[in-house]
Amino acid sequence: MKRPLIAVLNGPNLNMLGLRQPDVYGHATLDDLEQVCLQAAERLDVTIDFRQTNIEGELVTWIQECRGRADGIVINPAAYSHTSIALLDALLAVGLPTVEVHISNVFRRETFRHHSYVSRAAIGVMAGFGVRGYALALQALTDMIEDEDQQ
Template sequence: MGPPLIAVLNGPNLNMLGLRQPAIYGRATMDDLEQVCIQAAERLDVAIDFRQTNGEGELISWVHECRGRARGIVINPGGYSHTSIALMDALMAVELPVIEVHISNIHRREEFRRHSYVSQAALGVICGLGVRGYALALTAMADTILDEDDR
């Protein structure tokens, strides 16, 4: 049996990293972000399935695919954080540990960004630390998986 699989799912507009509002989201591109995740996974001895979509339905389908396949989900739902009860329901339905990540600090932004439905399904939330937040989320998820295996 290989290393545990962690799904790293990214929602809308994250494909525009490095171009979209660099003062808020930084200059790292989606390729840079994927490299951060690959390096963290290698260090942690976990496998990742790194994906990005602009479609809510596709993101929900990917969450469903994780049940029975992945050990945990690291997700940056983008704007769906603040709007998608369906995504929250999907994350709850798969009964996997979830860590929510945001590149910017959503609590220092517009009022509507300060509420996340996805947080209702998450063990924890990492925000405001740029793409480094993903490495921290993967570390926390790897620790969570180890804790589950020790039970």
């Protein structure tokens, strides 16, 4: 049986992890984050496609490319969470199970961060667990994919 493929998509400024506001986002770098995801994927027996971009349209294209290719999406849309109807529309169009991830607890931050357009397309949201939130999101998504396969 083929290993499920999960796209792990990251939005703007996540390439600055470890440098940008370590009091909020911690000291882990994007490379560290990718290693967390790869280790979780190995443990869960899934394949991941890990990507990061600062460009909204590129993120939309990557989401669209998941249709027919991936079994699910873990996405940290970063600031686009609060502004991008385009990401919401793309996620709804591909119809894949999606988990939204935020490294920080957005609900302990500025009020404009409390609303996410992307959440409307997500089956769940993981926020405030640092980079470990990605491993938790991968676990939850893998469990859901396996449950769907058994039905």
